[in-house]
Amino acid sequence: MNNPNTCELCQLVNHRNIYTQFHFENDDFIIVNCNTCNVPMVVLKHHRSSFHYEEKKQIGKILISIFGSQGYIDWKQRKIPAHAHCHLRMIPFPNSEAELLSKYV
Numbered sequence: 001m002n003n004p005n006t007c008e009l010c011q012l013v014n015h016r017n018i019y020t021q022f023h024f025e026n027d028d029f030i031i032v033n034c035n036t037c038n039v040p041m042v043v044l045k046h047h048r049s050s051f052h053y054e055e056k057k058q059i060g061k062i063l064i065s066i067f068g069s070q071g072y073i074d075w076k077q078r079k080i081p082a083h084a085h086c087h088l089r090m091i092p093f094p095n096s097e098a099e100l101l102s103k104y105v
């Protein structure tokens, strides 16, 4: 399961299966509202399980430029662990891997 052919996030990246609000796109990321959580979700444009350190810094700066510096980046990948993504949440879930977004200012 979760190979690039069936991966829900690859479908989003490659076929633009976006059913929610679209926010941003560049060469590395797409930001749309998560259709489960209804908060902004950053999706890497490659099928790999985690972001590189430099990518995390870029994500922080992009999120701040679009949404302001309130809230948390939740790095925890629950439903689709094989494809790097993260959520912007105002209140992090229990057991999340949340970092204050303002850390990336």
Ligand SMILES: [Zn+2]
Residues within 6 Å of the ligand: 003, 004, 007, 008, 009, 010, 011, 046, 047, 048, 082, 083
């Ligand atoms: Zn994928």
Ligand SMILES: [Zn+2]
Residues within 6 Å of the ligand: 034, 035, 036, 037, 038, 041, 087
């Ligand atoms: Zn979600």
